[in-house]
Amino acid sequence: MRYWVIVLLFFICLPLTPETIKAKTENGKDVLLNSDGTWKYSDQIDSTKKMSLPSKSTNKLISRTGDVFLYYDPTKWISQKLDDGSADYQIQSKAGEIYARLITERMSLTMDYVRTFIEQNASKKTESFEVFEEGEKIINGTSIKYLKAKVKLYSNNLIFYWYYWTGEKGTVQLYSYSNNKLFDEKYDDIQNLMDGLVI
Numbered sequence: 001m002r003y004w005v006i007v008l009l010f011f012i013c014l015p016l017t018p019e020t021i022k023a024k025t026e027n028g029k030d031v032l033l034n035s036d037g038t039w040k041y042s043d044q045i046d047s048t049k050k051m052s053l054p055s056k057s058t059n060k061l062i063s064r065t066g067d068v069f070l071y072y073d074p075t076k077w078i079s080q081k082l083d084d085g086s087a088d089y090q091i092q093s094k095a096g097e098i099y100a101r102l103i104t105e106r107m108s109l110t111m112d113y114v115r116t117f118i119e120q121n122a123s124k125k126t127e128s129f130e131v132f133e134e135g136e137k138i139i140n141g142t143s144i145k146y147l148k149a150k151v152k153l154y155s156n157n158l159i160f161y162w163y164y165w166t167g168e169k170g171t172v173q174l175y176s177y178s179n180n181k182l183f184d185e186k187y188d189d190i191q192n193l194m195d196g197l198v199i
Contacts, residue, residue: 032143053140054192063104064088067169070102071196076189091176091193098186100176100193109166111145118147118162118173127152139163142199144172151177159183161190165199172199 021033057071061079072079072091079091087101109117123129134147144165151158161183162175174197176190177183183190 052195053198054195057192057196061089061091061102063102063172065104065106065170068102068104068172069198070174070193071198072193073189077193093186093189097182098176098178098190100174100190102197103173104170106170108168109171111164111166114164114166114171114173115145115147118164119149122149122151122160125153127155137163139195140198144197144199150180161194163194163197167199169199172197 022030023033024030053071054073056073056075059072059074059077059079061070061072063069070089070091076093077091078094079089082088082090087103089102091100091102092098119129119131128151130150131147132150134145136143136145138144142165144163146164147162149160149162151160157180158177159180160175160177162173164174165172174194176194178186178190
């Protein structure tokens with residue numbers, strides 16, 4: 001019976017928002033209902049993947065939508081606001097070895113659509129695009145999806161790392177990239193930048 005309650009709650013809430021919905025079963029267990037029709041108990045999200053704002057991330061970027069923020073360490077990163085519509089901000093390491101972009105849009109989509117869009121768009125613009133890791137994390141209290149991909153662009157071997165989310169605030173993408181060697185060397189810095197996302 002409790003499974004029917006979960007399914008019913010999902011279909012009642014589906015038209016309201018495409019993001020993950022929190023609900024309770026008849027016996028009081030917390031569940032997360034996903035926009036793709038799947039669900040899981042809340043405690044099934046790996047608690048080791050819960051993040052909090054990095055302590056040295058003291059500078060704040062405000063999205064063009066005004067309700068998404070990116071905190072970063074000003075001793076390691078510089079940022080540039082973009083007015084061409086391609087992204088909200090370009091962020092790069094002070095050494096110029098790692099790059100990132102924050103993109104926000106007011107339109108809410110499904111997570112599946114955003115995931116497909118990322119792969120299809122990247123595949124059109126690159127020589128090859130291969131996802132090698134993806135999953136879900138809780139970043140500063142928000143459940144987001146992530147993926148990492150090996151990309152070949154103009155004969156350069158790169159690694160791209162995406163966080164993406166969609167919900168009542170619209171759609172958010174934060175991605176970083178560098179060549180394979182530097183990505184591995186600077187992974188802690190990259191992770192700290194990515195974990196500065198607040199939705």
